[in-house]
Amino acid sequence: MKKESNKSAVTRRAFLGTTAAAAAGLTIVPSHVVAGLGHKAPSDKLNIVGVGVGGMGYANLKNLESENIIGLCDVDWKYVDKNGVFDRFPKAKRYKDWRKMYDEMGKDFDAVVVATADHTHAVIASHAITMGKHVYVQKPLTHSVYESRLLTKLAAKYNVATSMGNQGSSGEGVNLTTEWLANGEIGEVTKVEAFTDRPIWPQGLNTPERGDWVPETLDWDLFIGPAKMRPFNHIYHPWNWRGWWDYGTGALGDMACHILHPVFVGLELQYPIQAQGSSSLLLQDCAPVSESVKLTFPARTPKRAWKGMKRKAQLPQVDVHWYDGGIKWNLPEGWPEGKNPNDRGGGVIFHGTKDSLVCGCYGVNPWLLSGRVPEAPKFRRRIETSHEMDWVRACKETAENRVPTASDFQEAGPFNEMVVMGVLAVRLQSLNKPLDWDGEKMAFTNLTDDESIRTVIKDGFEIHDGHPTFKKTWTDPVPAKDFAAELIKHTYRKPWSLPDMPA
Secondary structure (H helix, E strand, O other), X not given: XXXXXXXXXXXXXXXXXXXXXXXXXXXXXXXXXXXXXXXXOOXXXXXXXXXXXXXXXHHHHHOOOOOEEEEEEOOEHHHHHHOOHXXXXXXXXXEOOHHHHHHHHOOOOOEEEEOOOHHHHHHHHHHHHHOOOEEEEOOOOOOOHHHHHHHHHHHHHHOOOEEEOOHHHHOHHHHHHHHHHHOOOOOOEEEEEEEEOOOOOOOOOXXXXXXXXXXXXXXXXXXXXXXXXXXXXXXXXXXXXXXXXOOOOHHHHHHHHHHOHHHHHHOOOOOOOEEEXXXXXXXXXXXXOOEXXXXXXXXXXXXXXXXXXXXXXXXXXXXXXXXXXXXXXXXXXXXXXXXXXXXXXXXXXXXXXXXXXEEEHHHOOOEEOOOOOOOOOOOOOOOOOOHHHHHHXXXXXXXXXXXXXXXXXXXXXXXXXXXXHHHHHHHOHHHOOOEEXXXXXXXXXXXXXXXXXXXXXEOOEEEEOOEEEEOOEEOOOEEHHHHHHHHHOOOOOOOOOOOOOOO
């Protein structure tokens, strides 16, 4: 066992040296590029590896079975084996450490599917990109604003095919919603409301006071990755990590990537200029039971225009409201009695000056409150295959002629910044003011040196003589600027690191 451990350590050091060289401009590229082809014919198969293959990663790989699945990596082989992943792909090499897989198989694979916990998306995907690999990353794209910006710029620098796993972006609902908005079917939009019925996993929990024995099949250190080390507890893994700030982004990060995508695309949004958040009891380590967020986006010039288009030259400032944990927007006047606004896990309503547009989670089933059925020009590309296979199509095309996927990082990156900005607003709510945001600089502009943040560590809830009481334990005050900076760009636990941000 000791000999194998040393071998693994050497392999990881070798990988870190390789990625450092890549960051300096020495890029490892796929074998088909080395051979001088620059692309694969549609009939040729991609060699794909998966990192995080026990849950959604398995679902993604099943949709990619027409290609060659040659490597499987997961920190918990019991969870993977329980779902039958190894049996489904018996020829794929098995790993627990993605760095070792990259080091040993780097010359053999073309593309990576990343479906780990949120906090490790960026480190796994970014190093793959610097190796010249195409990447498909589950939603949310990253855990922080900085990580989203990094993946956006790296993907552009290395000209790889990319996609975030918000599969609704490839659906007809997003297409129609975007086209109706672009054609001015509901007039000007200055307010949007959205909600999800999540979380369906535990949230609002006190941090466990003691750890559990780590299962033999789980490498807890690899699961923790760049986050701070804490004792293992079954409350974190598997799957329930979504509700813990160090690993997940709560209901907002999980579902807004599905629900707000037609909002971001349809209204041609970029960076918000202001954010406000509130929630049920906010704890230091666990996401709250319910949240409310308001993001304000500035007026902007639309990019899409054609002869006869029913649209003004300037799109107005718009407020986007988000609710989760069972909170929904109020039903507007004229709402059909008995109609549930929850469509497949949530819903969106665009309030226009002429009408209102409603769609469900993933942008499904759009309709107008007036009952009118629009006939707008169809300018969105229709995807006939799956979300995953459209990414495969993009991987096989040359960078010069590539048609981007429906959730290419040039769009998914800025969109994901919008999503995690909502998380920032919730976690900074105790400042009790709207937070002004400079998107280009990734910084809040109205935080002062004398402001501080304190958060509840545990609620201390007890019943005394029939009366509920709370004896809350709080963190020490932290300068608000420092607290916000850490949320925007995380300090990684050594030896984990990201490539440098491209200029």
